[in-house]
Amino acid sequence: SAVISQKPSRDICQRGTSLTIQCQVDSQVTMMFWYRQQPGQSLTLIATANQGSEATYESGFVIDKFPISRPNLTFSTLTVSNMSPEDSSIYLCSAPDGTDTQYFGPGTRLTVL
Amino acid sequence: QKEVEQNSGPLSVPEGAIASLNCTYSDRGSQSFFWYRQYSGKSPELIMSIYSNGDKEDGRFTAQLNKASQYVSLLIRDSQPSDSATYLCAGESNSGYALNFGKGTSLLVTP
Numbered sequence: 517s518a519v520i521s522q523k524p525s526r527d528i529c530q531r532g533t534s535l536t537i538q539c540q541v542d543s544q545v546t547m548m549f550w551y552r553q554q555p556g557q558s559l560t561l562i563a564t565a566n567q568g569s570e571a572t573y574e575s576g577f578v579i580d581k582f583p584i585s586r587p588n589l590t591f592s593t594l595t596v597s598n599m600s601p602e603d604s605s606i607y608l609c610s611a612p613d614g615t616d617t618q619y620f621g622p623g624t625r626l627t628v629l
Numbered sequence: 630q631k632e633v634e635q636n637s638g639p640l641s642v643p644e645g646a647i648a649s650l651n652c653t654y655s656d657r658g659s660q661s662f663f664w665y666r667q668y669s670g671k672s673p674e675l676i677m678s679i680y681s682n683g684d685k686e687d688g689r690f691t692a693q694l695n696k697a698s699q700y701v702s703l704l705i706r707d708s709q710p711s712d713s714a715t716y717l718c719a720g721e722s723n724s725g726y727a728l729n730f731g732k733g734t735s736l737l738v739t740p
Contacts, residue, residue, distance in 0.1 A: 517675075549727050558717060559673070559730040608672055612726045616661050620672040 518543055518613045527601055528627045536595045537624045540608035544589035549618065550582070551606035553606040562607075565592045599628045632656075633720050635731035643739055648704065648705040650734050652718030655699065659720035662694060664703045667715045676716075677703065708738045 519542040529535050533590050541549060547566055551559040563573045563584055571584040585593045604627050610618045632655045642648045654662075659678050665673035673739075677690040679685045679701065691704040705712055715735050719728040 547693060547726055558732040559719075559728075561722070561727050561729075564727055606672075616677055616726050617675060617723060618728060619662070619675065620665075623672045 517617075518545065518611050518619040520609060521612060522609060522621040522624050524624055525622060525624040526602065526627075526628060530629055531600055533599055534595055534597045535626060536593050537607050537609075539592045539621055541595070541611045543614075545611040546589070548586065548592045549592045549610045551610065551620075553608060553623075555605070557562045558607065560597060562594070569574065577624045596607065596626065597623070599626075603627045604628045631704045633718055633729050633731040635716075635718050635734050637677050637732055638663065638735040639688050639737050640734055641737045641739060644710060647709055648708045648712065648736055648738070650703040650705070650716050650718075652701040652703075652731055652737065653699055654701065654718075654720045654729075656720060656722070656729070657696075657699065659722070659729075661721040662692075663694060663719045664690075664701075664702045665717040665719060666712075667717055669714075672714075684727060705736075706737075710740055712736060714737050 521540045524539045550562040561574050562577045565584050565586040566608045567586045570616045575594045583595045606622045606623045634653045663678050664676045667673045677692040679694045685692045689706045693702045715733040717733045718731040722729045
């Protein structure tokens, strides 16, 4: 299985600021995924991050709000821009293990005041 | 819109009993399905994957898939208090490996 780490594990931010979340995979993967889990809710896909191309965003998510970088096959970042309290969530990255089975990082718990 | 539906529960079962968790999906194009367990404050942990109609067993867990009925289930035999968690059902979306998740079923196993 893929081993995935995320930084930071949690943060408390002020309204209007931005936070960049890092995701590192222990093996090279073509696709990485970013999900959001709002309090008491399930996971919602934000975007798919492919190495060497622009990220693909799901309906309701835009690049200006959630810019994503994918500089190599083991690393990706998600930035939450111009934050508001509604962005308070757990942000999770995931990657497949070479099959179509996805494994998740430990998540970043974000609180926006 | 591709949806995965689960009963949110909570589902309460006594220790040693069989817990039955159910899930339906709307996207007939989905081929792969997954059950994840999520403890409070933790990230989802894969329990089972299933791709073909029928049953798939792994230890105390059995996943069942019926593509004609668009139905996926997870049975947990000899339930333990440590099985108390939220169980998420997910189907593969048309974005390749990205997953559509249900809202999860909360399971409580009482001693």
